Amino acid sequence: MSTATAPASAPATRKPATMAQALRQALRDALADDPHVHVMGEDVGTLGGVFRITDGLTKEFGPDRVTDTPLAEAGILGTAVGMAMYGLRPVVEMQFDAFAYPALEQLISHVARMRNRTRGAMPLPITIRIPYGGGIGGVEHHSDSSEAYYLHTPGLHVVTPATVADAYGLLRASIASDDPVVFLEPKRLYWSKADWSSDAPQSVPPLGRAVVRRTGRSATLITYGPSLPVCLEAAEAGRQEGWELEVVDLRSLVPFDDETVCASVRRTGRAVVVHESSGFGGAGAEIAARVTERCFHHLEAPVLRVAGFDIPYPPPMLERYHLPGVDRVLDAVARLQWEVN
Amino acid sequence: MARLSPPSPAAAGPAKRSARPAPKPPEAAGSGHTPPPGWHARIDPAPLLPEPEPYRLLGTPAARDLDPALLRRLYEELVRGRRYNRQATALTQQGRLAVYPSSTGQEACQVAAALALRPQDWLFPSYRDTLAVVARGVDPVQALTLLRGDWHTGYDPRARHVAPLCTPLATQLPHAVGLAHAARLAGDDTVALAMVGDGGTSEGDFHEALNFAAVWRAPVVFLIQNNGFAISVPLEKQTAAPSLAHKAVGYGMPGRLVDGNDAPAVHQVLTEAIERAAAGGGPTLVEAVTYRIDAHTNADDATRYRDAAEVEAWCAHDPIDLLERELRDRNLIDDAESKAVADGAEALAARLREEMNADPVLDPMELFDHVYAEQTTQLREQAAQLRAELDAEEDR
Ligand SMILES: Cc1ncc(C[n+]2csc(CCOP(=O)(O)OP(=O)(O)O)c2C)c(N)n1
Numbered sequence: 231m232s233t234a235t236a237p238a239s240a241p242a243t244r245k246p247a248t249m250a251q252a253l254r255q256a257l258r259d260a261l262a263d264d265p266h267v268h269v270m271g272e273d274v275g276t277l278g279g280v281f282r283i284t285d286g287l288t289k290e291f292g293p294d295r296v297t298d299t300p301l302a303e304a305g306i307l308g309t310a311v312g313m314a315m316y317g318l319r320p321v322v323e324m325q326f327d328a329f330a331y332p333a334l335e336q337l338i339s340h341v342a343r344m345r346n347r348t349r350g351a352m353p354l355p356i357t358i359r360i361p362y363g364g365g366i367g368g369v370e371h372h373s374d375s376s377e378a379y380y381l382h383t384p385g386l387h388v389v390t391p392a393t394v395a396d397a398y399g400l401l402r403a404s405i406a407s408d409d410p411v412v413f414l415e416p417k418r419l420y421w422s423k424a425d426w427s428s429d430a431p432q433s434v435p436p437l438g439r440a441v442v443r444r445t446g447r448s449a450t451l452i453t454y455g456p457s458l459p460v461c462l463e464a465a466e467a468g469r470q471e472g473w474e475l476e477v478v479d480l481r482s483l484v485p486f487d488d489e490t491v492c493a494s495v496r497r498t499g500r501a502v503v504v505h506e507s508s509g510f511g512g513a514g515a516e517i518a519a520r521v522t523e524r525c526f527h528h529l530e531a532p533v534l535r536v537a538g539f540d541i542p543y544p545p546p547m548l549e550r551y552h553l554p555g556v557d558r559v560l561d562a563v564a565r566l567q568w569e570v571n
Numbered sequence: 572m573a574r575l576s577p578p579s580p581a582a583a584g585p586a587k588r589s590a591r592p593a594p595k596p597p598e599a600a601g602s603g604h605t606p607p608p609g610w611h612a613r614i615d616p617a618p619l620l621p622e623p624e625p626y627r628l629l630g631t632p633a634a635r636d637l638d639p640a641l642l643r644r645l646y647e648e649l650v651r652g653r654r655y656n657r658q659a660t661a662l663t664q665q666g667r668l669a670v671y672p673s674s675t676g677q678e679a680c681q682v683a684a685a686l687a688l689r690p691q692d693w694l695f696p697s698y699r700d701t702l703a704v705v706a707r708g709v710d711p712v713q714a715l716t717l718l719r720g721d722w723h724t725g726y727d728p729r730a731r732h733v734a735p736l737c738t739p740l741a742t743q744l745p746h747a748v749g750l751a752h753a754a755r756l757a758g759d760d761t762v763a764l765a766m767v768g769d770g771g772t773s774e775g776d777f778h779e780a781l782n783f784a785a786v787w788r789a790p791v792v793f794l795i796q797n798n799g800f801a802i803s804v805p806l807e808k809q810t811a812a813p814s815l816a817h818k819a820v821g822y823g824m825p826g827r828l829v830d831g832n833d834a835p836a837v838h839q840v841l842t843e844a845i846e847r848a849a850a851g852g853g854p855t856l857v858e859a860v861t862y863r864i865d866a867h868t869n870a871d872d873a874t875r876y877r878d879a880a881e882v883e884a885w886c887a888h889d890p891i892d893l894l895e896r897e898l899r900d901r902n903l904i905d906d907a908e909s910k911a912v913a914d915g916a917e918a919l920a921a922r923l924r925e926e927m928n929a930d931p932v933l934d935p936m937e938l939f940d941h942v943y944a945e946q947t948t949q950l951r952e953q954a955a956q957l958r959a960e961l962d963a964e965e966d967r
């Protein structure tokens with residue numbers, strides 16, 4: 231399968247594509263390859279979804295395969311459970327992060343545990359796509375980072391792409407997975423571009439593999455989804471301070487790739503976890519603990535976290551004060567006890 | 572069995588209530604108003620309305636037409652079911668079952684639901700519906716696996732088309748809708764029947780399931796066992812609706828109201844609903860009016876919230892007595908047959924006692940096997956930890 235580095239580069243057919251286009255292509259290819267795949271959600275049909283990820287799919291595959299459902303998130307996921315019990319492979323779209331909460335009971339009490347409580351007899355291959363995170367000027371309830379709610383629930387995979395190629399590859403892998411996957415799409419990266427072509431053989435990464443996006447030996451920035459571009463920018467800016475920062479993109483929060491993360495931290499001896507969701511009880515807390523438990527004797531400094539504040543997501547006029555940016559990342563790097571050595 | 576002919580898909584329920592044309596908009600009715608743009612009458616609610624009183628067969632002239640074989644089968648299952656409930660409750664007192672929500676008093680609903688389904692159909696039970704699960708053919712000991720306190724359902728849902736017993740209230744209803752919808756898309760002749768309690772009808776999932784089912788015209792039947800209580804809370808604190816069956820009308824599906832202690836009546840109403848669903852007529856909501864004779868579970872004290880007089884009144888309307896009276900009146904059963912049925916129920920109870928008294932074989936390592944299709948690194952590490960703890964325990 232894939233290697234631990236970014237996909238091999240460019241055949242001539244590549245041209246600029248957005249993450250939104252790559253996601254749409256992944257859905258289209260999955261629908262075309264497997265008649266069991268069904269796409270369902272609010273406005274995913276005629277409109278193509280509020281972010282247009284499903285644009286044109288209902289026209290191509292018909293309303294029985296790409297379905298505008300009634301407006302009820304628990305009902306959407308609950309009926310998807312029944313469809314999966316009958317052998318289908320539903321791909322559910324939740325319209326926004328904060329509007330996925332009505333489906334939490336179905337997710338936690340059924341989706342996550344049906345395989346287990348039936349001793350493997352009844353797996354639920356459901357993909358739940360959720361646009362998440364801030365930075366798009368959304369009013370309240372449109373910018374939550376909800377990953378911590380999901381990754382705490384055994385039985386779910388939690389996946390989040392940060393690049394155009396991964397958006398395609400990880401979504402294909404998620405739909406192909408026989409386990410339920412919460413697929414978190416960073417809203418503010420929907421319009422990010424990269425040279426990419428769906429015709430070229432894609433490296434479809436297996437779920438649960440992190441990737442080193444930039445190598446360096448001073449410290450490791452551990453991040454995922456919407457914070458990857460921030461970390462890459464910080465790594466570039468850090469050169470002026472004399473730091474060579476390594477950047478690890480987790481891609482999957484569950485399963486967690488301890489191996490790639492710890493190998494990097496053992497090389498660099500320092501680590502900062504970066505995410506935009508609130509820090510307290512967040513993914514960064516788990517990651518920092520895991521790194522400390524496994525790499526303690528290689529660490530030159532405590533593992534630090536750079537996160538959003540522990541406040542309800544602020545309104546668009548103030549969100550820039552909340553979101554971790556390059557400066558906050560570099561401030562944390564500066565606190566990694568360089569002088570002690 | 573004399574059954575009302577299956578209604579046409581457009582008709583609401585039994586043939587007696589014919590579909591009427593939708594009412595005319597006010598303008599046409601001569602009011603002189605112009606209705607708002609785009610407004611038009613959608614469907615006529617009248618044919619969707621439930622019967623004014625719970626539908627009855629036993630004790631009515633129509634009972635005479637009922638198929639003797641069906642009546643005998645229902646009777647046998649009711650007697651077995653009651654004995655099963657009593658034995659399971661006894662096993663909780665002996666510490667052999669962690670908990671048992673008895674359906675004593677509700678056996679007619681349990682048995683009729685199981686027997687009305689065809690082999691290709693699916694049953695979606697709640698925690699109180701073990702009898703329906705067993706009457707559908709799931710092994711009576713395996714059906715108790717979760718209630719025994721084990722970690723898995725004990726049976727493969729696909730073997731008998733029986734979903735796992737569901738505890739989070741009403742959450743199994745959208746599953747039934749989704750499964751029925753998928754079957755319909757595949758062109759399969761499959762209906763799903765989902766069971767829920769009166770309290771469960773207040774949950775959001777009840778509403779969402781009914782709405783999806785009606786919009787999708789899914790071949791699904793919802794059976795509410797209105798047993799008067801949600802643990803301690805009586806129906807009047809649960810709903811202000813005229814009846815639970817009336818809720819169907821708001822979704823655009825027919826509601827049926829049936830005496831839940833009249834086994835042939837429940838069987839007939841459910842059979843009609845299943846036939847209607849299979850014929851493409853969409854979902855039906857059935858409210859069966861019944862009573863929970865036992866406490867909520869073995870752990871509950873029902874004297875804290877209800878009178879003995881109320882329980883006595885329902886004991887006088889017992890589902891087994893009602894059916895037995897019919898069988899005796901028509902000479903369809905004699906003492907010897909009645910004893911044979913009782914003996915069969917005793918044998919079932921004896922088997923339950925015997926098998927439940929044996930300690931279950933538990934392998935804690937299995938807890939890591941089915942969380943995911945493939946064990947994660949983390950679960951492998953944790954399994955190794957537990958293995959080491961178990962080994963150390965053995966060495967001690
Ligand atoms: C979502 C949810 N809330 C609360 C409970 C706890 N609970 C279990 S049974 C019950 C009462 C349900 O009453 P009803 O739906 O009438 O069914 P019955 O027990 O009478 O069969 C309650 C509150 C639960 N299982 N699920």
Ligand SMILES: [Mg+2]
Nearest residue numbers: 768769800801
């Ligand atoms: Mg009740």
